[in-house]
Amino acid sequence: MSTSEKVLFILESNKTKYTSGEEIAGECGVSRNAIWKAIKDLREKGYCIEAVSNKGYKLTENNDIISAEGIKASLPMDYDKADIYVYDSLKSTSDKAKELAVNGASHGTVIVAATQTGGRGRKDHTFFSPEGGLYMSIVLRPDFLFSTDYKEVTSFVGNSVISAIKELTGIETYIDGINDLYVDGKKICGILLESGSEFDSGTLQWIVAGIGINFDSDINSFPEDVKERASSLFAAGKATITKNKLIARIIEKILDCQLI
Known part of the structure; x- marks a missing residue:
């Protein structure tokens, strides 16, 4: 599973809350920079991902891409x-x-x-x-x-x-x-x-x-x-x-x- 796929699974599993970049990086076993690149990749594929300072990332409610x-x-x-x-x-x-x-x-x-x-x-x-x-x-x-x-x-x-x-x-x-x-x-x-x-x-x-x-x-x-x-x-x-x-x-x- 690629880093982008791992990040997507984490975001899909936590759709009701923000997940910090640090927490995602820890779960994926990669750097924060790798997480940023994965988020960028997912956005380019059509996923709407909110990013809020001191909170982290969250999929918006209107995401309905089959994966x-x-x-x-x-x-x-x-x-x-x-x-x-x-x-x-x-x-x-x-x-x-x-x-x-x-x-x-x-x-x-x-x-x-x-x-x-x-x-x-x-x-x-x-x-x-x-x-x-x-x-x-x-x-x-x-x-x-x-x-x-x-x-x-x-x-x-x-x-x-x-x-x-x-x-x-x-x-x-x-x-x-x-x-x-x-x-x-x-x-x-x-x-x-x-x-x-x-x-x-x-x-x-x-x-x-x-x-x-x-x-x-x-x-x-x-x-x-x-x-x-x-x-x-x-x-x-x-x-x-x-x-x-x-x-x-x-x-x-x-x-x-x-x-x-």
């Missing part, structure tokens, strides 16, 4: 069930997760992207994935699951997202069909499960659960045929929580339900 450090800071202390990879843009988080799964990625590996250029739903339907959304995929290994039945696992993932949203926002969502989540009759989330098996034995090797949420998306910018039936958890720029916090809670909900 592995921000997600980890929102997970319980010492939560070590998830390897998290964050990208500005991918063709598809599920394509990346499947690639990693084939190459041995562990149960709980998480791929997140701020946008997707080739997001998709069932039957290869397009899933419009602009900025303002939350797009993630999780690698699940059969040995850790309570079931490998497609409908049961899909329902479980959907209910995990519903529960996470309800706990953090109070917003009531519901499943329509098996793959989509709705609020007041309009779709705010799509879920797609894909799997891989050994060719000779047919033994299930992995499942990838893809989740796409319209978080604080500008629905008016959506294609005409999509915006008629789509909605967003929050109006653009009006979110009461961060994407990192919701991603973290979804990860907890899904990965805590495993066989002991």
